[in-house]
Amino acid sequence: GAGVSQSPSNKVTEKGKDVELRCDPISGHTALYWYRQSLGQGLEFLIYFQGNSAPDKSGLPSDRFSAERTGGSVSTLTIQRTQQEDSAVYLCASSLGSRGEQYFGPGTRLTVT
Amino acid sequence: AQSVTQPDIHITVSEGASLELRCNYSYGATPYLFWYVQSPGQGLQLLLKYFSGDTLVQGIKGFEAEFKRSQSSFNLRKPSVHWSDAAEYFCAVALDGTNAGKSTFGDGTTLTVKP
Numbered sequence: 467g468a469g470v471s472q473s474p475s476n477k478v479t480e481k482g483k484d485v486e487l488r489c490d491p492i493s494g495h496t497a498l499y500w501y502r503q504s505l506g507q508g509l510e511f512l513i514y515f516q517g518n519s520a521p522d523k524s525g526l527p528s529d530r531f532s533a534e535r536t537g538g539s540v541s542t543l544t545i546q547r548t549q550q551e552d553s554a555v556y557l558c559a560s561s562l563g564s565r566g567e568q569y570f571g572p573g574t575r576l577t578v579t
Numbered sequence: 580a581q582s583v584t585q586p587d588i589h590i591t592v593s594e595g596a597s598l599e600l601r602c603n604y605s606y607g608a609t610p611y612l613f614w615y616v617q618s619p620g621q622g623l624q625l626l627l628k629y630f631s632g633d634t635l636v637q638g639i640k641g642f643e644a645e646f647k648r649s650q651s652s653f654n655l656r657k658p659s660v661h662w663s664d665a666a667e668y669f670c671a672v673a674l675d676g677t678n679a680g681k682s683t684f685g686d687g688t689t690l691t692v693k694p
Contacts, residue, residue, distance in 0.1 A: 470622070499681075508583070508669055508684030509623075522681065557622070570622035 468492070470571035472558050478577045479548055487543045487574045491560030499568065500533055500543050501557040509557065515541065548578045581606040581672050585685035592660050593693045600655040600688050602670030611673040612653040613682060614644055618666040626668075629653065640664070665692045 471490045479485050491498050500512040511525040515535045526532070530548075535541040545552055555575050559568040582605045592598050604610055614626040627638025634646040644655045653670060667689050671682035 506686070508686045509671075509682075511681050511683075514681060525681070559623075567625050567628075568623075570624070572620075572622050 470558055470560050470569050472556075472571040472574050474574060475572065476575045476577075478579060481550060481578055482547055484544065484546045485548055485576065487545075487556050487576070489541045489543070489558030489560075489571060491539065491541070491558070492569055493539075495560035495562050495569070496538070497561045497563060497568075498535055498541050499559045499561075500541070501559070502527075502554045503557055503573070504554045512543070512556075545576075548576075550578045552576060553578045581610060581674065581683050583670050583672050583683050583685035585668075585670055585688050587688045588686070589689045589691070591691040591693060594662050595659050598655075598657045598660045598664070598690070600668050600670075600690070602653045602655065602685060603651050604653065604670075604672045605651065606672060606674075609648070611682075612644075612646060613671040613673070614638065614642070614653075614655050615669045615671065615684075616640075616666050617669065617687075623669070626655070660690075660692055662692045662694065665690055 473488045496517045498515045501509040502512055503509050513533045514522040530546045533543045555573040557570055557573045559570045561568045584603045586601050612629040615623045616626050617623045626642050627636050627644055629636050629646045637643050642657050644653055646653050667687045669687045670685045673682040
């Protein structure tokens with residue numbers, strides 16, 4: 467079956483523009499996570515969706531970042547008024563329940579010029 | 580808050596040699612511990628995890644890790660490295676198994692394998 471997919475794979479945007487990053491989790495996976503990986507750094511947790519529960523947004527770095535998950539499946543991470551420090555690889559992962567193994571997508575490389 | 584330290588940014592080993600990647604964590608209670616591998620151009624993959632029980636855990640691709648509470652460590656080992664093991668390795672710690680996705684990750688160790 468298909469794994470986690472993310473689009474676009476690469477995104478270059480000008481400072482101040484808004485961007486949307488998309489994640490398609492594995493079908494049937496109830497948990498979905500977004501992470502940010504800056505150059506030479508580990509992963510930074512951003513936000514977590516589990517079923518119909520309210521998302522855990524504790525990792526979002528500022529109010530310019532938001533995410534939604536429609537129909538318990540596809541998720542979109544939106545960054546408003548992008549800044550150069552937002553440049554990073556944004557990774558999405560899904561799992562079968564919150565205790566399950568996470569399956570990661572290939573990531574979206576965001577470059578803010 | 581929990582933290583994870585991977586002291587070695589870069590390690591080089593010869594193919595066939597043994598490997599140990601270090602991971603130290605800071606957390607008051609018994610953490611949930613993970614090792615992930617990120618190969619070039621690919622997403623992260625879980626190698627192994629420790630939740631409880633036997634402190635020596637076996638993972639995929641011939642890797643194992645040992646949880647040592649007294650040393651706050653969870654080092655990854657492999658007895659004989661293959662060229663395909665060249666990748667970046669991340670250690671992670673979570674508060675509990677139900678919040679595994681909110682893991683705190685170390686900065687990673689890049690493994691180079693010499694022929």
